[in-house]
Amino acid sequence: MQVQTKKIVNDGNRTVDEMLEGILAAHPRHLKSAEGSPRSIIARDGPRQGKVGLVIGGGSGHEPTFLGFVGKGLADAAAIGNVFASPPPDPILECAKAASGGAGVLFMYGNYAGDVMNFDMAAEMAAMDDIEVRTVLTTDDVASAPRDQRQKRRGVAGNFFIFKAAGAACDRMLSFDECQRIARKANDHTFTMGVALSPCSLPQTRRPNFEIGPDEMEIGMGIHGEPGIARGKLKTADEITDEMLDKILDEMAPARSDKVAVLVNSLGSTPLMELYIMNRRAKQRLDDIGVSVHATWVGNYCTSLEMAGASVTLMHVDGELQTMLDHPCDCAMFRAG
Amino acid sequence: MQVQTKKIVNDGNRTVDEMLEGILAAHPRHLKSAEGSPRSIIARDGPRQGKVGLVIGGGSGHEPTFLGFVGKGLADAAAIGNVFASPPPDPILECAKAASGGAGVLFMYGNYAGDVMNFDMAAEMAAMDDIEVRTVLTTDDVASAPRDQRQKRRGVAGNFFIFKAAGAACDRMLSFDECQRIARKANDHTFTMGVALSPCSLPQTRRPNFEIGPDEMEIGMGIHGEPGIARGKLKTADEITDEMLDKILDEMAPARSDKVAVLVNSLGSTPLMELYIMNRRAKQRLDDIGVSVHATWVGNYCTSLEMAGASVTLMHVDGELQTMLDHPCDCAMFRAG
Numbered sequence: 001m002q003v004q005t006k007k008i009v010n011d012g013n014r015t016v017d018e019m020l021e022g023i024l025a026a027h028p029r030h031l032k033s034a035e036g037s038p039r040s041i042i043a044r045d046g047p048r049q050g051k052v053g054l055v056i057g058g059g060s061g062h063e064p065t066f067l068g069f070v071g072k073g074l075a076d077a078a079a080i081g082n083v084f085a086s087p088p089p090d091p092i093l094e095c096a097k098a099a100s101g102g103a104g105v106l107f108m109y110g111n112y113a114g115d116v117m118n119f120d121m122a123a124e125m126a127a128m129d130d131i132e133v134r135t136v137l138t139t140d141d142v143a144s145a146p147r148d149q150r151q152k153r154r155g156v157a158g159n160f161f162i163f164k165a166a167g168a169a170c171d172r173m174l175s176f177d178e179c180q181r182i183a184r185k186a187n188d189h190t191f192t193m194g195v196a197l198s199p200c201s202l203p204q205t206r207r208p209n210f211e212i213g214p215d216e217m218e219i220g221m222g223i224h225g226e227p228g229i230a231r232g233k234l235k236t237a238d239e240i241t242d243e244m245l246d247k248i249l250d251e252m253a254p255a256r257s258d259k260v261a262v263l264v265n266s267l268g269s270t271p272l273m274e275l276y277i278m279n280r281r282a283k284q285r286l287d288d289i290g291v292s293v294h295a296t297w298v299g300n301y302c303t304s305l306e307m308a309g310a311s312v313t314l315m316h317v318d319g320e321l322q323t324m325l326d327h328p329c330d331c332a333m334f335r336a337g
Numbered sequence: 338m339q340v341q342t343k344k345i346v347n348d349g350n351r352t353v354d355e356m357l358e359g360i361l362a363a364h365p366r367h368l369k370s371a372e373g374s375p376r377s378i379i380a381r382d383g384p385r386q387g388k389v390g391l392v393i394g395g396g397s398g399h400e401p402t403f404l405g406f407v408g409k410g411l412a413d414a415a416a417i418g419n420v421f422a423s424p425p426p427d428p429i430l431e432c433a434k435a436a437s438g439g440a441g442v443l444f445m446y447g448n449y450a451g452d453v454m455n456f457d458m459a460a461e462m463a464a465m466d467d468i469e470v471r472t473v474l475t476t477d478d479v480a481s482a483p484r485d486q487r488q489k490r491r492g493v494a495g496n497f498f499i500f501k502a503a504g505a506a507c508d509r510m511l512s513f514d515e516c517q518r519i520a521r522k523a524n525d526h527t528f529t530m531g532v533a534l535s536p537c538s539l540p541q542t543r544r545p546n547f548e549i550g551p552d553e554m555e556i557g558m559g560i561h562g563e564p565g566i567a568r569g570k571l572k573t574a575d576e577i578t579d580e581m582l583d584k585i586l587d588e589m590a591p592a593r594s595d596k597v598a599v600l601v602n603s604l605g606s607t608p609l610m611e612l613y614i615m616n617r618r619a620k621q622r623l624d625d626i627g628v629s630v631h632a633t634w635v636g637n638y639c640t641s642l643e644m645a646g647a648s649v650t651l652m653h654v655d656g657e658l659q660t661m662l663d664h665p666c667d668c669a670m671f672r673a674g
Contacts, residue, residue, distance in 0.1 A: 006534040006535060006551075006552075006554070006571055006645060007611060008532075008534070008574045008577055008607060008611040008614065008615060008647060009573070009574050009611060009614060010573045010574050010575055010614065015610060015614065016610075018574075018613075018614045018617050019609075019610045019613040019614055019617075020613075021613075021617040022612075022613030022614055022615070022616040022617035022618075022620070022635075023613050023616075025616060025617055025620035025630075025633070026599075026601075026613065026616050026620075026633035026634075026635050027633070060610065061608075061610065063608065063609035063610055063613075064609060195345075197343040197345070198343060203610075214343075215343075217343070234343055236346070236347045237345045237346050237347050237355075238347055240345055262363075264363075268606060268608055269605060269606030269643045269645075270345060270643070271398075271400065271605055271640060271642050271643050272356075272400035272401060272637070272640070272670075273352060273353075273356045273397065273398065273400055273540075273642065274344060274345040274346060275359075276355075276356040276357075276358075276359030276360050276363065276400075277345065277346060277347065277352065277355045277356055277359055278345060278359070279359040279360075279362060279363050280355050280356075280358040280359035280362060281359075283359070283362035283363075293362075296362070296363035296364070297363075298359075298360075298363050298670075299637075299670065300609070300636075300637065303608060303609070305608050305610065306606045306607070306608055306645070308343060308606075308643070310345060333609075333635075333636065
């Protein structure tokens with residue numbers, strides 16, 4: 001019989017609400033919940049008149065995604081779902097209202113069926129309140145569909161770059177059209193590959209969300225345990241990183257002297273030591289093909305509770321995207337730049 | 338037979354060096370290694386003439402401790418040991434040289450026998466180079482010795498607060514005496530308790546560093562698996578947090594309307610969700626006794642590779658310590674404030 005995963009929780013059905021209480025207690029300068037809607041987390045210093053609003057959101061369990069990206073210069077609000085489950089339309093609508101400055105509201109979130117359904121419904125409800133909503137889905141997970149079906153891909157750790165670029169465009173008071181264009185461009189330029197080593201378990205069940213052998217890894221597995229593209233024996237850090245970068249670089253096809261931004265992300269329990277060893281290899285590979293690194297982030301950005309594994313994201317940056325990534329932002333849970 | 342822990346590494350004996358390569362590749366704006374001494378990591382923007390230098394360091398495997406705390410406004414340099422092992426005197430000496438601005442150098446590190454021996458030796462070597470070194474050990478781990486033997490206690494996650502306060506004093510160009518006084522005061526005002534749920538394994542051996550039952554936890558366990566003060570059945574988040582805070586508050590004895598800074602830290606694989614649930618309880622407890630929270634940090638600050646568990650640190654802050662914690666700093670791996 002499978003042993004239950006140990007967790008520091010109280011009631012397994014109350015984890016998200018208790019987490020949100022703890023987050024608001026920790027970060028009162030950055031975050032608040034919308035009046036009467038505790039699952040709508042708003043940037044204290046974000047929304048303002050004339051600015052395009054940016055609303056993000058999705059299931060919990062990926063912290064600091066999405067909450068950690070709420071702040072001045074990034075997202076104005078995040079709608080919070082249960083663990084690995086989309087938020088319903090109501091908290092999304094309340095986010096739209098809080099984020100609206102009369103210039104339109106962008107909805108951005110990972111491309112998952114439940115999220116699409118609920119965010120679309122919230123967009124219709126917002127329209128009835130005279131808030132125009134446009135949606136840009138994130139689809140950076142290279143492993144989740146072939147390249148000619150990019151619109152079917154899921155959104156994963158690349159969210160961070162894509163939200164960051166879009167949030168900067170909004171904070172710079174660009175027009176709705178421009179913010180939407182930059183958001184789409186950011187998504188089109190962002191590519192992620194993940195590898196999973198061991199599962200996580202939901203607080204309600206405490207059972208592993210997938211099975212994997214004691215010496216196996218799975219390349220391309222999604223952040224909710226969606227099947228990847230290759231399962232095999234655990235390889236070395238360099239081999240794993242190479243396998244991911246081969247896929248990404250093949251599709252991105254950067255020219256010599258092009259620039260990328262790099263994110264090496266832990267899925268939860270893989271420590272910084274291993275992430276930096278992967279980053280070392282990524283840098284070697286990029287050096288080898290004459291591609292330079294504009295900026296690098298390494299750490300827990302898009303997790304799956306305590307899953308072991310990592311992802312590598314490259315954003316193929318031109319001058320405009322570099323400006324957006326460099327734009328200052330002030331979020332509670334991470335540093336930028 | 339115990340299954341080997343899966344890790345994303347290459348050669349288990351090269352993990353620290355490869356990690357450092359990856360760190361320097363990721364953070365060239367913040368960090369460099371000392372000329373000819375790759376285990377001496379220096380803040381690009383830290384050391385300067387007339388400023389007291391701050392050198393920290395210790396074993397690897399606790400990232401972002403110590404590397405992540407190197408930067409302007411915090412530590413000037415960190416000496417990096419092997420996993421869970423003290424750095425030898427030479428890289429510590431090179432850190433002292435790099436950090437020296439002619440006003441003296443503070444050595445600050447957790448109170449472990451190997452570190453004390455090697456840092457003391459480096460201090461003697463520095464004296465021969467006319468660099469005056471003074472040492473302030475961190476001893477925040479409440480569980481590691483009785484309160485009347487504070488000098489025997491180990492240094493753990495509270496390092497972050499203690500280094501931050503001392504680094505601010507140095508950055509504000511205070512005198513050597515003042516920097517040393519504030520460093521000591523910061524340590525005397527900082528109290529940490531940890532809980533471990535599952536072990537980590539060293540990259541060389543990949544064997545768990547301690548045994549613990551599938552439904553057990555151990556309160557007070559150290560960050561290298563040093564025995565704690567109570568092993569028992571895994572309790573709820575509120576019960577665990579209460580048990581830790583009871584010990585800390587009993588010793589700290591804050592008066593109503595006193596202030597504390599709070600750090601809820603993951604030992605590695607315990608995710609943000611659980612940490613914030615603990616923070617929720619900590620805030621409730623502090624509210625109950627009329628103690629207010631000056632600032633809160635939640636995340637991976639002092640880890641033990643992929644160990645599961647967490648620690649709670651309170652720093653009992655007066656106006657001076659608040660000023661030091663609020664002092665801006667610019668480090669690669671975390672945000673402050």
